[in-house]
Amino acid sequence: MGKILYFLPLAFICSYAGPLELTITERILNGLNATIEQFSYMVSIQRVSDISNPGHGHTCGGVLITQRHVLTAASCTYRIDYANNKQVIHYNESDFIVFAGSAFLNETSSDRIRSIENYTRHPEHLIEPSRANDLAIITLVSPFPERVVKPLALPPSDYTPRDSTVCTIAGWGAQTNLSSIPSVQLQYINNYILNQNSCISLFNNFDQVEKILPSMVCTNVSDNNTKGCKGDQGNALVCGGILTGISFLPNDCMSENSSRPELYTRVSNYTRWIQTVTDSAPNIKPRFYALLILTVFHAFFQKVVS
Numbered sequence: 229m230g231k232i233l234y235f236l237p238l239a240f241i242c243s244y245a246g247p248l249e250l251t252i253t254e255r256i257l258n259g260l261n262a263t264i265e266q267f268s269y270m271v272s273i274q275r276v277s278d279i280s281n282p283g284h285g286h287t288c289g290g291v292l293i294t295q296r297h298v299l300t301a302a303s304c305t306y307r308i309d310y311a312n313n314k315q316v317i318h319y320n321e322s323d324f325i326v327f328a329g330s331a332f333l334n335e336t337s338s339d340r341i342r343s344i345e346n347y348t349r350h351p352e353h354l355i356e357p358s359r360a361n362d363l364a365i366i367t368l369v370s371p372f373p374e375r376v377v378k379p380l381a382l383p384p385s386d387y388t389p390r391d392s393t394v395c396t397i398a399g400w401g402a403q404t405n406l407s408s409i410p411s412v413q414l415q416y417i418n419n420y421i422l423n424q425n426s427c428i429s430l431f432n433n434f435d436q437v438e439k440i441l442p443s444m445v446c447t448n449v450s451d452n453n454t455k456g457c458k459g460d461q462g463n464a465l466v467c468g469g470i471l472t473g474i475s476f477l478p479n480d481c482m483s484e485n486s487s488r489p490e491l492y493t494r495v496s497n498y499t500r501w502i503q504t505v506t507d508s509a510p511n512i513k514p515r516f517y518a519l520l521i522l523t524v525f526h527a528f529f530q531k532v533v534s
């Protein structure tokens with residue numbers, strides 16, 4: 229019996245498919261140019277095999293919550309193999325890098341790129357149609373330098389934004405709905421917190437199978453048809469400087485009537501879990517220290533020799 233219970237969630241996870249094999253076609257639409265000063269916590273998660281063409285490796289956004297940890301959507305860390313029984317395939321850490329510290333994806337100096345140590349997915353994450361607990365923490369091999377990025381603090385556990393609060397969301401995206409190339413420059417849009425019950429009824433009009441949970445927060449997208457799109461998963465919804473949501477179900481820019489609400493995982497519900505993960509690791513890996521000692525030793529040795 230214990231065994232069956234153990235395998236049930238796995239079976240559930242594996243039995244659903246999601247649009248998780250991201251293409252580079254659909255991103256924040258009708259946004260405004262952003263500067264890095266406005267969004268110094270913003271990261272781009274990039275597929276190593278695609279980054280030779282600057283920016284094209286971008287698959288998801290994310291937000292730095294320490295110099296060494298990124299909060300993103302769990303659904304940015306795996307794909308579903310539809311052809312093979314909808315099997316969940318977790319991404320290999322070494323296939324992705326994290327870019328931060330510039331609004332321009334083409335500014336690829338070494339202090340703006342970090343390798344991924346590991347992913348910590350929320351243990352109760354369910355893939356679609358539930359999409360519950362769609363959060364993951366990326367631990368980087370080494371921290372970003374403080375002069376390059378500025379992490380965003382976690383919200384208090386009891387933080388609840390008021391209806392109609394103005395929030396911003398930034399992302400690297402195509403600036404027209406027909407472009408298939410991500411924006412080199414970070415874009416941002418304003419959104420408004422939507423009343424939870426309005427969200428539920430609005431959302432249901434769109435014939436969506438997902439269920440709005442209290443641990444999700446919605447914004448409306450009525451202004452000038454600005455909206456996030458498929459590749460905007462993982463982007464941070466920030467309201468009055470407070471980290472409020474992580475995008476997990478962005479609109480499809482290509483559909484004409486996507487005035488359905490934008491959906492985010494409500495970060496305040498997970499503040500404690502996130503802290504247990506980010507506090508569990510020393511802020512700098514032993515590997516990093518080893519490298520530092522080696523570098524110092526090397527420099528010293530060279531001096532002695534010369």
Ligand SMILES: *[C@@H]1O[C@H](CO)[C@@H](O)[C@H](O)[C@H]1NC(C)=O
Pocket residue numbers: 259260261
């Ligand atoms: C954003 O910047 C680009 C390139 O610098 C410029 O062509 C465009 O007009 C700007 N867009 C807005 C909305 O300011």
Ligand SMILES: *[C@@H]1O[C@H](CO)[C@@H](O)[C@H](O)[C@H]1NC(C)=O
Pocket residue numbers: 320321322
């Ligand atoms: C991830 O990729 C690296 C390098 O290609 C490989 O050595 C490693 O075994 C892979 N890990 C998994 C879990 O597939």
Ligand SMILES: *[C@@H]1O[C@H](CO)[C@@H](O)[C@H](O)[C@H]1NC(C)=O
Pocket residue numbers: 332334335336412
């Ligand atoms: C990056 O792209 C922007 C906008 O296209 C351009 O102004 C800038 O010079 C580029 N930077 C580098 C380092 O290529």
Ligand SMILES: *[C@@H]1O[C@H](CO)[C@@H](O)[C@H](O)[C@H]1NC(C)=O
Pocket residue numbers: 392420448449450
């Ligand atoms: C979206 O929110 C804004 C600000 O509260 C409001 O003016 C607008 O009517 C709302 N639109 C919808 C579709 O609810």
Ligand SMILES: *[C@@H]1O[C@H](CO)[C@@H](O)[C@H](O)[C@H]1NC(C)=O
Pocket residue numbers: 386387388442443494496497
């Ligand atoms: C999540 O937060 C919302 C709003 O603060 C609250 O109503 C809800 O009970 C919380 N859910 C959980 C599971 O903590």
Ligand SMILES: *[C@@H]1O[C@H](CO)[C@@H](O)[C@H](O)[C@H]1NC(C)=O
Pocket residue numbers: 418451452
């Ligand atoms: C929407 O577009 C109109 C006309 O272009 C503009 O005046 C208005 O400021 C825009 N609203 C927002 C919130 O961007």
Ligand SMILES: *[C@@H]1O[C@H](CO)[C@@H](O)[C@H](O)[C@H]1NC(C)=O
Pocket residue numbers: 405406453481482483484485
């Ligand atoms: C997408 O772009 C085309 C061409 O500019 C336009 O005709 C169409 O209305 C746009 N659709 C949306 C949803 O903006």
Ligand SMILES: *[C@@H]1O[C@H](CO)[C@@H](O)[C@H](O)[C@H]1NC(C)=O
Pocket residue numbers: 483484485
């Ligand atoms: C968009 O909505 C309008 C009004 O509800 C409707 O007439 C139109 O057919 C819709 N377009 C699409 C592509 O669903």
Ligand SMILES: *[C@@H]1O[C@H](CO)[C@@H](O)[C@H](O)[C@H]1NC(C)=O
Pocket residue numbers: 345346347348367505506508509
């Ligand atoms: C993965 O990341 C967590 C959180 O930072 C850390 O506690 C753990 O030691 C890491 N695991 C490995 C195998 O590096």
